[in-house]
Amino acid sequence: MKKLTEYIDGREAEMLAFLEKVVNIDSGTHDKAGVDAVGELLSGRLRQLGFQVERSPQTQYGDHLVARKLGKGSRRILFVGHMDTVFPAGTAARRPFRIEGGRAYGPGVLDMKGGDVSLLYALEALKETGSRFYGEVSMTVIFNSDEEVLSPTSKTIIEAEAKRADSACVFEPARPGGEYVARRKGVGKYYLTVHGRAAHAGAQPEAGRSAVGELAHKIIAIHGLTDFGTGTTLNVGLVKGGERSNVVAETAYAEIDLRVPDIGEAARVDARMREIAGSSTVPDTTAELSGGLDFPPMVETPASRKLLEAVQAAGRQLGLDLKGILTGGGSDGNHTSQHTPTVDGMGPKGSETHSDREFIEVATLAERTKVTALFLDLWPTVIETLDR
Ligand SMILES: [Zn+2]
Structure with missing residues (x-):
């Protein structure tokens, strides 16, 4: 020694x-x-x-x-x-x-x-x-x-x-x-794209379906999956959406960081993420989710x-x-x-x-x-x- x-x-x-x-x-x-x-x-x-x-x-x-x-x-x-x-x-x-x-x-x-x-x-x-x-x-x-x-x-x-x-x-x-x-912890990354319908924000707002609005609901739901008790955390760390303020946003996009203590939590969160992507609060909007666990x-x-x-x-x-x-x-x-x-x-x-x-x-x-x-x-x- x-x-x-x-x-x-x-x-x-x-x-x-x-x-x-x-x-x-x-x-x-x-x-x-x-x-x-x-x-x-x-x-x-x-x-x-x-x-x-x-x-x-x-x-x-x-x-x-x-x-x-x-x-x-x-x-x-x-x-x-x-x-x-x-x-x-x-x-x-x-x-x-x-x-x-x-x-x-x-x-x-x-x-x-x-x-x-x-x-x-x-x-x-x-x-x-x-x-x-x-x-x-x-x-x-x-x-x-x-x-x-x-x-x-x-x-x-x-x-x-x-x-x-x-x-x-x-x-x-x-x-x-x-x-x-x-x-x-395991580390994952997800990519979420929301599709809405563009419209003139002044002349025909009722015809629009805001992808930005829908993404806002989804962000709240995703952050709601964080549980400091188990150590599972999610962070929507990047968002993009819309073209200009007088147009109802046709698309919106987010990138999400995921940390999980074990593989069971990864599977549970993945299923919940898919539910959040698959359901909508703003009618007629749809979303695509990709990504998953990069580091087990x-x-x-x-x-x-x-x-x-x-x-x-x-x-x-x-x-x-x-x-x-x-x-x-x-x-x-x-x-x-x-x-x-x-x-x-x-x-x-x-x-x-x-x-x-x-x-x-x-x-x-x-x-x-x-x-x-x-x-x-x-x-x-x-x-x-x-x-x-
Ligand atoms: Zn390093």
Whole structure:
């Protein structure tokens, strides 16, 4: 243990310098050149760690990286991080990486370049200190480029690797209290189009059937499905409708975000959504509903609980009391957990993700890296107990 933690302490300054480099390259999901440049940097590190790095070429998004290192034993582990951020090109030039008052700021520093960098240094520590884990376990690292748009092109790659793995670790940030992620809600998106009948709002208003009016009723009904008790929430986050104020609106459109704690709630809400779309308050209007669940819920299993307990045991060696919680945000952990026990939220701690105030607590970069390294050092033993 001492060898690992001392090694990481000795690398802290270099880890921050590497994070600075990665953060200062803009890599918004739609900025392919930027994401590929980040991929180039991360690939270099993975090769130094002894990985074979494959690029999965993409046209619309940056190329995904799939890096593999074969171990002598039969065990396999999967690590997942994303390279894309929600920030457009030019953001890093406007507000580059900076450290102030124990916090590091910059686009994607928390979500999730901090986690990506932490993983690389945890692996380096295991390699350089001669951990049994590093020689025996077959590892796959996936750095994908489209997580912030729900992983449309990387989902199948992640799932295929998850199916072969004994467990998966996802390096999304820790929750603001430093918690790991034990469960994630399922995430869905719906698209609702309402059709009415246009008419002159002054000359013949009675001939019109307002799609905007009908959509208003539907929005109230949809928001009525939110239940903070169960954790099911719906948000009509975008609406469009009508052409101008003196025309009764012929069409109206809404996009709806859905979060559910389990698959049963997803089915219940889906049925209710279809009822709302199929019935109307403004006569003669019709509606079409499409969409559904994009990210299945990440649920806790006995195996994932055991793995989280091993993370907690690693934390106790460092004097940390680590917890696992439920969160509403989706991640690739939602996908891996359908196929293999997953621990998520392994990245450093911080807050205000997806905003210009996003930060990590600098001290937690090395701290989480140590927890990861100690956990992985224990991993072969933990995995053996899962089989029994
Ligand atoms: Zn993320």
